[in-house]
Amino acid sequence: MRRSAAGGGPVTPRAGAMSWWMRLRTRRRSLLWAEQRDAYLFILPWILGFLIFLAGPMLASLFISFTRWEIVTPSRFVGFDQYVKIAQDDRLWLSLWNTAYYVFLGVPLHLFLALLAALAVNINLRGIRLYRTLFYVPSLTPAVANAILWLWIFHPQWGLANAALDLVGLPPLFWLQDPRLAKPAFIIMSWWTIGGQMVILLAGLKGIPATFYEAAEMDGASAWGRFWRITLPLLTPALFFNLIIAIIGAFQVFTQAFIMTEGGPNYSTLFYLLYLFRMAFENFRMGYASAMAWALFLIILIFTAIQFRVSDRWVFYEGDLRK
Amino acid sequence: MNSQIAGSRHAVNRRAFLKLSAFSLGAASLAACTAVVPATGDGEATMAPVDISFLTQGGGDTSFLRYEPLIETFEAENPHIQIQPIWEPGGAIEIQIKLLTLIAAGDGPDTYWAHSYTNAGQAKRNIQMDLTPFLDSSSIGEDTFLRAAWLDFQIAGKQIGFPRETTSTVLIYNKELIAEAGVSDPADGWTWTDFEAAAMAMTSGEGTERSFGTADWNLNRNTWIKMWQKGGDVLNAERTAYAMNEAVSVAAVNTVKGWHEAGVHVSGVEKGGFSTGDLFTTGRIGMFPQFSVFSNVAPAEFEWDIAHLPKDDSDIETTRVASAGHSMWSGTEHPDEAWTWFQTFASISAFEHWVSTGLNIPSLKAVAGSDNYLSTAVLPPSAQVMLDAFDYGRPEPVAGDWISVHREVQPALDSIYGVEAADTQATLDNIADRVNEFIAFVPSV
Numbered sequence: 001m002r003r004s005a006a007g008g009g010p011v012t013p014r015a016g017a018m019s020w021w022m023r024l025r026t027r028r029r030s031l032l033w034a035e036q037r038d039a040y041l042f043i044l045p046w047i048l049g050f051l052i053f054l055a056g057p058m059l060a061s062l063f064i065s066f067t068r069w070e071i072v073t074p075s076r077f078v079g080f081d082q083y084v085k086i087a088q089d090d091r092l093w094l095s096l097w098n099t100a101y102y103v104f105l106g107v108p109l110h111l112f113l114a115l116l117a118a119l120a121v122n123i124n125l126r127g128i129r130l131y132r133t134l135f136y137v138p139s140l141t142p143a144v145a146n147a148i149l150w151l152w153i154f155h156p157q158w159g160l161a162n163a164a165l166d167l168v169g170l171p172p173l174f175w176l177q178d179p180r181l182a183k184p185a186f187i188i189m190s191w192w193t194i195g196g197q198m199v200i201l202l203a204g205l206k207g208i209p210a211t212f213y214e215a216a217e218m219d220g221a222s223a224w225g226r227f228w229r230i231t232l233p234l235l236t237p238a239l240f241f242n243l244i245i246a247i248i249g250a251f252q253v254f255t256q257a258f259i260m261t262e263g264g265p266n267y268s269t270l271f272y273l274l275y276l277f278r279m280a281f282e283n284f285r286m287g288y289a290s291a292m293a294w295a296l297f298l299i300i301l302i303f304t305a306i307q308f309r310v311s312d313r314w315v316f317y318e319g320d321l322r323k
Numbered sequence: 324m325n326s327q328i329a330g331s332r333h334a335v336n337r338r339a340f341l342k343l344s345a346f347s348l349g350a351a352s353l354a355a356c357t358a359v360v361p362a363t364g365d366g367e368a369t370m371a372p373v374d375i376s377f378l379t380q381g382g383g384d385t386s387f388l389r390y391e392p393l394i395e396t397f398e399a400e401n402p403h404i405q406i407q408p409i410w411e412p413g414g415a416i417e418i419q420i421k422l423l424t425l426i427a428a429g430d431g432p433d434t435y436w437a438h439s440y441t442n443a444g445q446a447k448r449n450i451q452m453d454l455t456p457f458l459d460s461s462s463i464g465e466d467t468f469l470r471a472a473w474l475d476f477q478i479a480g481k482q483i484g485f486p487r488e489t490t491s492t493v494l495i496y497n498k499e500l501i502a503e504a505g506v507s508d509p510a511d512g513w514t515w516t517d518f519e520a521a522a523m524a525m526t527s528g529e530g531t532e533r534s535f536g537t538a539d540w541n542l543n544r545n546t547w548i549k550m551w552q553k554g555g556d557v558l559n560a561e562r563t564a565y566a567m568n569e570a571v572s573v574a575a576v577n578t579v580k581g582w583h584e585a586g587v588h589v590s591g592v593e594k595g596g597f598s599t600g601d602l603f604t605t606g607r608i609g610m611f612p613q614f615s616v617f618s619n620v621a622p623a624e625f626e627w628d629i630a631h632l633p634k635d636d637s638d639i640e641t642t643r644v645a646s647a648g649h650s651m652w653s654g655t656e657h658p659d660e661a662w663t664w665f666q667t668f669a670s671i672s673a674f675e676h677w678v679s680t681g682l683n684i685p686s687l688k689a690v691a692g693s694d695n696y697l698s699t700a701v702l703p704p705s706a707q708v709m710l711d712a713f714d715y716g717r718p719e720p721v722a723g724d725w726i727s728v729h730r731e732v733q734p735a736l737d738s739i740y741g742v743e744a745a746d747t748q749a750t751l752d753n754i755a756d757r758v759n760e761f762i763a764f765v766p767s768v
Contacts, residue, residue, distance in 0.1 A: 069620055071427040072448050091757070157531055157595045174742045177592050266738035266745065281418070283764075284423060 139195035204238030381410020421760035484650035488613035525609035
């Protein structure tokens, strides 16, 4: 019989097993902590970046939204006053309407065109990679350069848009000067950047097994039937992802309006974020602007939640059973 | 594996790790925010070196040329004071944004470039230092500067800065086109009927070849002059309420709208991306109201001149006067040194230097009236007109957040004069509440 290390009484088999188990557990735990430490060290830069540049400012803006603060004056806690004010601000509702118009008319059209482009470049054709690149490159153009370019395209006298209308015998339009046309002009402009979504949809199309199409063809399915019954259902996860991202992005439309129209004519392109920017950095109403930012966050959150909720009905994940 | 296990005896657990991270972050933040106190040695000179920051326009070589020689001269004469310029491209709005951001960061500039548009709003925020105590023991005063410009930097009895240059709005016109049109010369003193007849006569052609009688009355600052002449104003006399929707002002706006509808006034669309100066110098605009900046029309290869604005017999003789200048920050830690530097902005040598770099109208009387300035090549033959305009000119009724008032009024005017041709009364009524909010805007009160 073995003796205990301290020279005490004999070590029973049960006690020995316990001791071994404890040593093993300690060793495993130590190993686990060492691994965790290394993991934390690796992600530390990101954590610090997140805390300092994202979570910190977000929490700060939440606090600021309950204050009245104009940067150079002491802040004063006002509870929910700023939220009450934004609910009563006609200009804010106008900016929200402009944004909603852009989101709900612009995003579906944008997505539809991206899908068409993805289908168009999903064929085996000599030089197809060049076409894909040509479709994608505009989405890499900086937003400011895009805005300046489109200012010229929409120019009433010398712009390409009116030149195209002239070719088919139509009168020129005041694209960015007419309040009725300014928002549609912005939507048309957004088509320039369908390339990003096209690439994602193209990847989705490439992921659909060819055997599905072969089987369908053998069963006599038409091209439309194959698209409707195979392509579209299997592409819905990619469409859903694009939809979520596009709606979030469209709610934050800013650069074009800031550069091209400054919110005009007659506030027809005063989008929510442009109004928020003006409140924050031109009028220095930080409390109000922060409340606006959180209201927008809630709006986007609600829309995203609704989309996820509704997605059960139309998004098909391979391997899932339809309910 | 052994080394890992051995090392793990001193492994930091998750809680300790997060604590350590938070502590390190806090310590780093504290260290970053702690002011660095310069060490003082026994052999230090009596006057400790002081840095005075100076926020000003820095959009190009002209801006640098305006101040760098002054800074060099000043530092040579005052070796214990170093001027640290902060160059910021842009105008009144951009400078104010930079200023407020610096102040919010606890690093406000000791001295800075300022504009009459932003003076009132900054005064409500107590940003400018009241210079009155300094002026009491100085020879600088109201008599040193052009009166209208001096008053632009005076709010509620406090002198909140010195003006640098000032401008008065006059009518700039193409003498050759006027002669061709066969109308009288504006220098003879026009009524608005004369003006409209001349504008009509100078308008001709179609499309991109069209020439226009006039331009720029669509800008709020010029529409306001038309209103002032008729007795209207942006605000009431007490500057406590919006008044642009009153009948007399609406009538003035409708007059300008009529010029647009008649096609004698170039619209923003018809300008096609060109500036008014571009169109004037290429002979496509006959005349327009302009404050005293002539660099944009200097390239013209025809004869041009300036005249007082037209005026009907029943009109009030007036025009717009605006000024830019400099202020001291009320939070400066070195008021005496800042004041030493600030006096440069009232010196003849500084103004003469600025004139040599193309300043508009120097607000220092001694320089504004000098032959040296009036003989500057870029000025029109009748340059005296713009100086005479100060006798009857007036500033904008600046109140509260005045830049926001500008930004509220201009889109409204754009929709009245633009392709939308919005109803004047309804559009001007529509912005009343917001303008009233901006003029009453007192931060955190």
